[in-house]
Amino acid sequence: MTITAIDCDVHPTCTGNDILLPYLDTYWRDSVEERGMGSLESAAYPPNAPITARPDFRGPNGYAATDAAQVTRQVCDRWGASHAILNCLYGVQLIYNEDIARAFARALNDWITKEWLDRDPRLRASIVIPMQNVEYAVDEIERCAPDKRFVQVLVLAMQETPLGRRHHWPIFAAAEKHGLPLGIHAGSNYRNPVTSLGWPTSYVEDYTSQAQGFQSQVASLITEGVFAKYPKLKVVLIESGVTWLPGFLWRFSKFWRGARTEVPWVDRSPSEIVRDNFRLTIQPFDSPSDPHDVERIVEHLRSDDMLLFSSDFPHWQFDGDERIPKGIPDGLRHKILVENPLATYDRLNGASLRESAS
Amino acid sequence: MARHVVAPVADIPPGHRKLVDVNGRAVVVFNLDGEFFALNNRCPHKGGSLCDGKQTGLVQSSEPGEYRYSRRGEIIRCPWHSWEFDIRTGQSWCDPQRLRVRRYPVSVEKGAQLVEGPYKAETFPVSVENAYVVVEA
Ligand code: FES
Numbered sequence: 001m002t003i004t005a006i007d008c009d010v011h012p013t014c015t016g017n018d019i020l021l022p023y024l025d026t027y028w029r030d031s032v033e034e035r036g037m038g039s040l041e042s043a044a045y046p047p048n049a050p051i052t053a054r055p056d057f058r059g060p061n062g063y064a065a066t067d068a069a070q071v072t073r074q075v076c077d078r079w080g081a082s083h084a085i086l087n088c089l090y091g092v093q094l095i096y097n098e099d100i101a102r103a104f105a106r107a108l109n110d111w112i113t114k115e116w117l118d119r120d121p122r123l124r125a126s127i128v129i130p131m132q133n134v135e136y137a138v139d140e141i142e143r144c145a146p147d148k149r150f151v152q153v154l155v156l157a158m159q160e161t162p163l164g165r166r167h168h169w170p171i172f173a174a175a176e177k178h179g180l181p182l183g184i185h186a187g188s189n190y191r192n193p194v195t196s197l198g199w200p201t202s203y204v205e206d207y208t209s210q211a212q213g214f215q216s217q218v219a220s221l222i223t224e225g226v227f228a229k230y231p232k233l234k235v236v237l238i239e240s241g242v243t244w245l246p247g248f249l250w251r252f253s254k255f256w257r258g259a260r261t262e263v264p265w266v267d268r269s270p271s272e273i274v275r276d277n278f279r280l281t282i283q284p285f286d287s288p289s290d291p292h293d294v295e296r297i298v299e300h301l302r303s304d305d306m307l308l309f310s311s312d313f314p315h316w317q318f319d320g321d322e323r324i325p326k327g328i329p330d331g332l333r334h335k336i337l338v339e340n341p342l343a344t345y346d347r348l349n350g351a352s353l354r355e356s357a358s
Numbered sequence: 359m360a361r362h363v364v365a366p367v368a369d370i371p372p373g374h375r376k377l378v379d380v381n382g383r384a385v386v387v388f389n390l391d392g393e394f395f396a397l398n399n400r401c402p403h404k405g406g407s408l409c410d411g412k413q414t415g416l417v418q419s420s421e422p423g424e425y426r427y428s429r430r431g432e433i434i435r436c437p438w439h440s441w442e443f444d445i446r447t448g449q450s451w452c453d454p455q456r457l458r459v460r461r462y463p464v465s466v467e468k469g470a471q472l473v474e475g476p477y478k479a480e481t482f483p484v485s486v487e488n489a490y491v492v493v494e495a
Contacts, residue, residue: 166423225422257452258440264419264426269452 003353006341007081009185009238009281009310012116013053013065014090014108015039023107023114028100040091040104044156044187049203050316057314064314068119075313076122079323083353085151085345086116086125087238093131093156093189101130102140109144117149124348126154126183134167138174145178151347152236153180157213158188164217164224172230179346181234181279184217186210211286214240215248218274222252227277228265234344236279239312241286246300249274275303279344281310282336284317285325294327308344309337359494366482367466367489370394373431377409380495385462387491388413388445390432395445396493397434398460402450406438408459413445463494 014020016039017032024032031037045052053064057074065071075084090108095101105128112125127144129137144150153175155163163184175182187210193199195209196216214237221227221235253271260266266273287294298307311323328336342348364378364387375388377399384399386409399408415430433442433451442451448461469486484490 225419228419228422260452261414261417261442264417265422265424267418 003082003338003342005079005081005083005309005337006345006348006353007075007079007084007311007313008236008308008341008344009283010071010075010084010086010313011065011315012068012071012086012088012112013063013314014088014111015061015063015066020104020107020111023110024103028103028107031100040094042089042091042094042187043190043206044091045089045315046203051207052316053314054316054319057316068116068123071116071313072120072122075311079311079321081122081309081311083122083124083348086112086123087152087154087183087185088112088125088128089185089187090128092128093187095130095132098130098133098136101132102136105130105136105140106143109140109150113147113149117147124149124151124345126150126152127180128154129171131155131159131189134170138170141171141174141178141180145174145180148347151180151345152183154183154185156187156189157184157210157217157240158190158192158194160189160191162216162220162224164220164222164226166224169226169229172226172233176230176233181236181344181346183236183238184214184240186214186239188213210239211241211244215244218248218278219252219270222266222270222273223263225263225265227273228267231277234277234279236281236308236344238281238310239284239315240280241284242280242282242301242307243286243288243297245274245280246297271302275301275306279306279308279340281308281312282325282328283310283312283315283323287325287327291325291327294325295329298328298332304332304335305340305343307332307336308341362493362495363467363472363484363490364396364493365491367491370491373413375409375413377407378493380462380493383495385493385495386434387464387493388434390445394464394466394491396462396464396495397443397445397448398462400459401436401438401441401443402457402459403436403439403441406436408434408436408443410437411435412437414442416442416444416451465492465494466490467492 057064075081092104108128127150129140188194194206249271253269362380370376370389372389372391386399388395412435414433415427418426448459450457469484469488472484
């Protein structure tokens with residue numbers, strides 16, 4: 001069967017710790033019950049917030065995307081994606097205790113393997129890593145990497161420290177070694193305020209501020225020299241919005257010209273590095289309402305290789321079936337749907353996908 | 359192209375620079391350890407006056423965290439937005455192919471030769487026993 005579209009951002013919903021109990025070892029299983037740890041709900045996607053799930057995607061219990069059949073029915077059968085990459089946002093990153101975080105990250109990845117990947121050959125997934133401890137994070141990458149259905153390493157946009165900082169580098173080394181892009185998804189572990197100004201007081205402020213978080217991570221990864229050290233590492237900005245990028249790059253590249261002596265390993269313009277090493281999923285696009293403006297923004301990216309198809313299911317980014325923003329040039333559609341995802345995710349190799357797309 | 363006597367060599371000691379006027383054009387002449395270089399004083403970015411910038415070295419790196427510093431004094435940083443230009447070639451560091459400062463050939467001539475030659479625009483007396491910086495522009 002042909003590869004029609006690869007949906008690069010789909011969210012399986014883990015509704016609570018009870019789901020993960022079978023995947024925790026007995027000590028942690030008992031601890032979850034004894035300590036009354038019900039759920040790792042994050043303020044990033046409160047269950048009832050409209051963004052968390054479109055009303056028509058929600059089941060009777062209010063949740064959406066709680067099992068593989070539900071997801072593939074919408075994403076594959078209705079929208080025609082031949083494959084989808086699962087990015088699970090269950091709040092493992094919120095945990096303070098490193099050992100608990102490790103136990104939950106393992107359980108979550110095992111749950112994804114058994115309850116999702118094993119149930120439908122069209123599904124792929126990102127490895128959720130416990131960022132609380134870099135050594136544990138690397139161990140989790142190593143543990144999951146042999147399963148080629150894991151195609152990416154997933155982290156949140158807002159961390160305890162900027163991602164480019166060198167204590168994170170073992171994670172990038174492991175990701176590069178295994179051909180796994182680093183997927184940075186909107187969200188925060190809420191160790192720092194989600195704006196650089198301090199804590200916002202509303203959800204709209206929080207969600208809007210995510211774009212600033214992404215900008216700071218792009219700047220951090222580049223200026224710290226991550227791509228000088230790991231030139232093959234690809235970074236996918238997921239649910240980041242797209243339209244902020246050109247303006248940000250003009251500013252970043254301009255200041256690099258005058259201040260590049262601080263970071264001499266950045267030996268070419270940040271815009272070029274972004275075009276070579278960064279990719280973005282297209283939902284949300286944050287599109288202007290006029291399709292011509294969308295086309296112009298795509299031109300400003302000055303690359304046809306950067307955008308990856310995503311529905312962001314079940315998050316509410318669009319109505320009806322309009323997964324691709326109006327104004328994306330026709331010639332670019334196939335690249336966004338198929339070619340760019342294939343070029344980004346080394347592990348999505350065309351032949352094996354065709355086999356699994358029956 | 360005419361040859362212009364712009365200054366006595368003694369006016370621009372090694373490590374120094376001087377802004378001179380060549381036919382109404384502002385040119386900055388650098389002395390790098392006895393070798394002279396002349397650049398248009400106008401920064402190709404927005405026109406900053408290069409002779410007011412800082413002369414510095416070239417910092418490069420083959421690995422994050424490593425700073426390789428060389429060619430001390432051979433880079434001029436524009437005082438306005440700090441872009442770096444190679445004094446020897448006029449090339450910018452940030453975009454060497456497209457962005458460069460115009461450079462002019464410079465030579466040092468003995469006063470004795472100048473007295474006879476087709477030289478222009480001396481605004482100072484030339485004496486036979488001194489040496490002079492000559493810019494071709
Ligand atoms: S004017 Fe010289 S760097 Fe801007």
